[in-house]
Amino acid sequence: MSLAVRSETCSDLQYLVGTVCCKKCDFGFFVKKDCKSPSRDPVCYKCYSGTFMNVSNGLKECFNCTECNPDLGLEISSNCVGIRDTTCKPLDGFFCTSWLSDDHCEAAQKHTHVCPPGQFIKTNGTALNDTECAACPAGKSVSLPHPQCQSSADAKHEHSRYSIWILLTLFIVLIIIGILAVFPILKAHVNKILLEVLNLTPFICTYNQPCGDGQAGGVSSGII
Template sequence: MRNLPEDMLWASLVFAVLVAVFSGPGSCCDPQEYRTQAGECCPMCHEGTFVQSDCTPFSGTRCRPCDSGTYMNQPNGLKKCFSCSSCVADNGLLVWQKCTNKTDTVCDVLNGFFCKSLAEDTGCSMAEKHKRCTAGQRTKEPGTDRIDTECEDCPMGFFSHFGMNCTRWTICSDTHVQVKDGNSRSDVRCSSASTNTSENFLFFCLALFHLFLRVTTINPF
């Protein structure tokens, strides 16, 4: 028998290796199968279940329903289900839709909070409390469950004590005088003109009285 050429021999060896690799167990599982640690292809478990034991040459994959507090939302070859998410009230979250064996918990936000991280399938995962506008500001746009409160400074001639609405400065009447200027946080202060006159007269009298006492003490009669 004639000997095979060397290049043909190498080609035969490469072909043999490829056949061994691609025909081995678990090398190319179907889309609805998963590969076990032993390299076997087994049928996946359905949504709401997980793998209790892998398939064998004599039996298919044994699947088990997800335990309470867990879920599985896809065909799988996993040994346990996913843990359900928690909607923590201290983080501004509430349960919008309870967790099932096929779907995770869906959270939404409590009143006074807005969502900072929103996913279409799982709802809100992170919330933050609406900010409060400070004195000297007013609420331009109130916060919603999706956006924060928007504040703006009071314009000149207006003030705000509590950061809600801006109020125009008071205009002192003809019988009053302005004794304190207004700013963005406090109103103009007015005082009665007659009250000011009386107070000035009283201070004048007291000053004269104190002067009289000093003079009489230094030069007694």
């Protein structure tokens, strides 16, 4: 959208309407109604919500505010106001690939998380730059999940440590499963022993048949 054509007879603070030079509307405003003569000002309206105007102008509407699209890796850096457009910045974990100005990014992409074989992460990514990878020194290599270069001995030690933790975790899980499987059998066995020792027959006390005299010797068993 361009500003109205300016005549050589109009100053920088005016815009041309036919043969009449009208005073421009200020920042944050647009022309609702042109002036009828140079001695009369145009009718200027404040920019509506979602629009802005960052120049003095003779335009009939304000500019639409920019939207920061997450699909392009962007989020709002500063909100749109009447005299200034929205500014966007890269999302966390992204870096800008196209700057419209020093503080406004148009598009971004994700940082590199894994370097090519034989390389390590030299510098983590920022909003300005992608992750920087570099080749490992001679005699060293990268062994995931460790992101830095390691000697063969260090890599072997790291692998052994992770293996021990995995085996220990599996051992604990198996013990818990075994306990849960044996508990019902153990419970039934204890109940059987109690019944044999007390020479009692298990029964259920109900409203129609309450516990008391005549019920297996009048003794309630302590069955688990």
